[in-house]
Amino acid sequence: xxxxxxxxxxxxxxxxxxxxKHISPFNxxxxxxxxxxxxxxxxxxxxxxxxxxxxxxxxxxxxxxxGTIISLDAIPGLRGISLEGDRLxxxxxxxxxxxxxxxxxxxxxxxxxxxxxxxxxxxxxxVGTFGGNLISAxxxxxxxxxxxxxxxxxxxRKAAGEYMxxxxxxxxxxxxxLLEGTFIDVHEPVRLLADRSLHxxxxxxxxxxxxxxxxxxxxxxxxxxxIDLPLDASLAQADVAAEVAASAPAMMESSIAxxxxxxxxxxxLLKRLLKRAAERQP
Amino acid sequence: xxxxxxxxxxxxxxxxEVGAHETLSDVLRExxxxxGCKVACDQSVCGACTILVDGDPVSxxxxxxxxxxxxxxxxxxxxxxxxxxxxxxxxxxxxGAFQCGFCTSxxxxxxxxxxxxxxxxxxxxxxxxxxxxICRCTGYNSILAAVxxxxxxxxxxxxx
Ligand SMILES: Cc1cc2nc3c(=O)[nH]c(=O)nc-3n(C[C@H](O)[C@H](O)[C@H](O)COP(=O)(O)OP(=O)(O)OC[C@H]3O[C@@H](n4cnc5c(N)ncnc54)[C@H](O)[C@@H]3O)c2cc1C
Ligand code: FES
Ligand code: FES
Numbered sequence: 001x002x003x004x005x006x007x008x009x010x011x012x013x014x015x016x017x018x019x020x021k022h023i024s025p026f027n028x029x030x031x032x033x034x035x036x037x038x039x040x041x042x043x044x045x046x047x048x049x050x051x052x053x054x055x056x057x058x059x060x061x062x063x064x065x066x067g068t069i070i071s072l073d074a075i076p077g078l079r080g081i082s083l084e085g086d087r088l089x090x091x092x093x094x095x096x097x098x099x100x101x102x103x104x105x106x107x108x109x110x111x112x113x114x115x116x117x118x119x120x121x122x123x124x125x126x127v128g129t130f131g132g133n134l135i136s137a138x139x140x141x142x143x144x145x146x147x148x149x150x151x152x153x154x155x156x157r158k159a160a161g162e163y164m165x166x167x168x169x170x171x172x173x174x175x176x177x178l179l180e181g182t183f184i185d186v187h188e189p190v191r192l193l194a195d196r197s198l199h200x201x202x203x204x205x206x207x208x209x210x211x212x213x214x215x216x217x218x219x220x221x222x223x224x225x226x227i228d229l230p231l232d233a234s235l236a237q238a239d240v241a242a243e244v245a246a247s248a249p250a251m252m253e254s255s256i257a258x259x260x261x262x263x264x265x266x267x268x269l270l271k272r273l274l275k276r277a278a279e280r281q282p
Numbered sequence: 283x284x285x286x287x288x289x290x291x292x293x294x295x296x297x298x299e300v301g302a303h304e305t306l307s308d309v310l311r312e313x314x315x316x317x318g319c320k321v322a323c324d325q326s327v328c329g330a331c332t333i334l335v336d337g338d339p340v341s342x343x344x345x346x347x348x349x350x351x352x353x354x355x356x357x358x359x360x361x362x363x364x365x366x367x368x369x370x371x372x373x374x375x376x377x378g379a380f381q382c383g384f385c386t387s388x389x390x391x392x393x394x395x396x397x398x399x400x401x402x403x404x405x406x407x408x409x410x411x412x413x414x415x416i417c418r419c420t421g422y423n424s425i426l427a428a429v430x431x432x433x434x435x436x437x438x439x440x441x442x
Contacts, residue, residue, distance in 0.1 A: 020305045020324060020343065027283045028302040028348055050346075057305070057344050058325055069302070071348070122392075122414035123341045124326055 023060045027068040034078075034178060037070050038157050041176050044068035049178060051093055051129040055136045078131075078180060081105050086187035092131025092179045096120060099130060109150070109184065111192040111282060115142070118196060131179045137172040137223070139252065140200035144168055145218035146192060147182055148226050149207040155180045169223050193276055195269040201257040204269040208277045215244065215270060220251040220262045234278035241271035287351045291316070292360025300347045307331050307342035310357060318358035318387040329415030332388035333357050339395045339414070358387035361394065369439070370394050373432035374425075381419035388415050393429050401436045403429075 027044075031037035041047050046067035050056050060066065072078060072093060079093040081102050088108050090099070099105060100117040119142050120128060133143035134154065147154075147168035154166050159176035171179060184190075193206045198219075205216045205224075212231055216224040225248055233240040245267035251259040276282075283302045288295070291314060300309060310316040310333065319342050320330040326344040333342045334356040361368045367375070370393050380386040389412075396403060396411045403411075408429050412422060 020308060020321075023303040023305070025283060025301060025303050028285065053346050053349060054326055054344050057346060060303075061324065073349070117410070121327075121329070122411060123329060123332060123339050126338045127340055127345070 020061050022063055023057070024065050026066050029068060029070045030074050031070055031072060032074050034075060034157055034180060035161070037072060037075065037178055038159060038161060040068070040070045041178070042159050048175060051132040052095065052127040054124060054128045055132060083108070086185065087183040088186050089181050089183055090130055091181040092129060094130045096125035096128050096130065100125060108186045109190055109192050112146070114282065115146070115192065115194045115196070130182065134168055134182065135172045135179055139222055140203070140219040142196070142203065142218070145203060145205045145216045145224040146194070148224045149205040149214050149216040150184050150190065150192065151207070151214065152182045152184045154182050193273050195272055198265055198269065201254070202262050202265050202269065204266065204273055206273040206277060213277065215273070217248060217266055220254070221249065222252060225249060234274045237271045237274040237278065241267045241274060244270055285348055287347055289350055289352070290354045292355070292357060302346070302348055304347045305343060306333070306345040306347050306350055309347050310342060316357045316359050320384055320387060322384065327416070328385070329388045329392065330385055332391050332415060334391055334395055337395060337398060339392050356391065358390055361390065368394065369435045370397065370428070370432045373428040373435065377424045377428040377431060379420060379424040379428040385415060385417040389417065389425060393432065397433060397436060401440065402433055
């Protein structure tokens with residue numbers, strides 16, 4: 001009795017509470033076109049699109065209730081990578097594994113394919129989509145960081161039926177907008193470098209073009225922190241990296257790494273990337 | 283909402299009526315009795331529930347049943363034909379590539395998928411694939427040895 005009074009029973013751990021048995025029933029719509037999907041979204045209360053389903057199923061196991069799930073699987077043209085003029089298009093349903101194997105992407109954005117072969121695990125890469133990753137946009141997700149470095153834009157269909165191009169860092173807020181895919185400007189050569197050795201504590205991306213470089217820092221911020229750098233930044237690597245780290249905004253609270261450690265590591269990882277850029281290493 | 287889903291599981295066709303919210307792991311384990319599909323983390327991390335969907339390794343715990351309509355599914359129960367173990371299963375036995383065995387069905391299916399794509403993978407590729415699934419017992423060395431043994435066996439078979 002006394003022991004109970006001193007040590008009241010601990011509340012159930014959140015992980016113990018998540019279970020596939022908690023997934024509540026929902027209606028399913030299998031859309032055949034983007035417009036049909038958009039119309040189903042407009043006609044339903046509390047609806048969500050689903051691509052690979054990895055994030056959605058996880059949220060639902062933790063209690064998220066969804067009235068209607070609109071499956072995008074049967075819509076043609078949303079999966080795959082193609083060249084449209086001088087822009088590369090990555091369809092929203094393109095899986096991480098598709099990206100890790102794409103010859104076209106490798107030709108136009110060297111480095112991308114190699115980085116993507118290390119994202120998540122193989123089972124997730126087989127099913128999880130680039131679009132789902134961009135819409136979920138959790139701080140440690142790689143697609144927003146890579147796309148922000150490359151200055152990519154997302155093509156979305158808004159619930160009212162109009163289409164618009166939006167910067168990738170603005171995606172995800174409007175759950176009724178459907179992402180068709182992402183465009184990357186490849187009119188000039190561009191290569192992508194990343195240091196994910198501290199992921200999910202910190203990851204740093206660097207896109208290198210003949211006209212300049214753009215770094216993004218992910219995991220430590222709600223949205224990737226973007227910094228444009230002149231090409232000669234790769235000559236004074238340590239100074240530039242230290243300056244970027246010192247001027248980065250406040251970090252999010254993290255239970256696994258202190259803000260001071262993350263800020264220090266921004267300098268270390270960015271310096272490594274600038275060195276690789278200067279030496280033209282992959 | 284109830285749905286009709288057609289799947290071929292281990293070579294047998296099934297026309298199933300399922301709830302839209304049901305997961306593949308639950309249907310395999312509770313409807314079809316295929317308990318070789320283990321569930322541990324239930325969130326796509328550990329790989330205990332790995333099964334093959336059209337030859338690709340997938341986490342059954344994180345897959346809605348409606349996603350696999352019209353697919354071919356392989357679980358560990360579907361590997362041995364007429365009681366004869368596959369090369370991968372035989373290699374796991376010979377190299378003692380398990381202790382508690384909880385990860386083993388997922389590991390065997392993962393390795394089966396790898397060797398179907400590349401019968402002679404280099405060590406880096408094997409390590410990259412195996413790093414997807416968690417084994418808390420073996421330290422992976424015996425699993426690596428089993429992959430090498432199965433791969434050598436497949437090459438000998440192909441040459442014969
Ligand atoms: C163990 C584990 C490790 C992981 N490691 C990494 C990692 O290292 N790096 C990383 O970046 N990610 C990682 N992830 C996350 C993983 O990449 C994502 O779960 C996956 O990409 C989500 O894609 P999906 O198709 O399954 O999304 P879904 O679950 O289908 O959808 C996700 C969200 O996006 C919405 N949505 C999906 N598609 C569209 C669309 N076309 N238009 C509008 N809305 C849409 C859905 O409604 C939902 O809200 C990891 C996940 C797990 C479980
Ligand atoms: S139980 Fe499915 S991945 Fe762990
Ligand atoms: S044999 Fe026990 S987890 Fe692998």
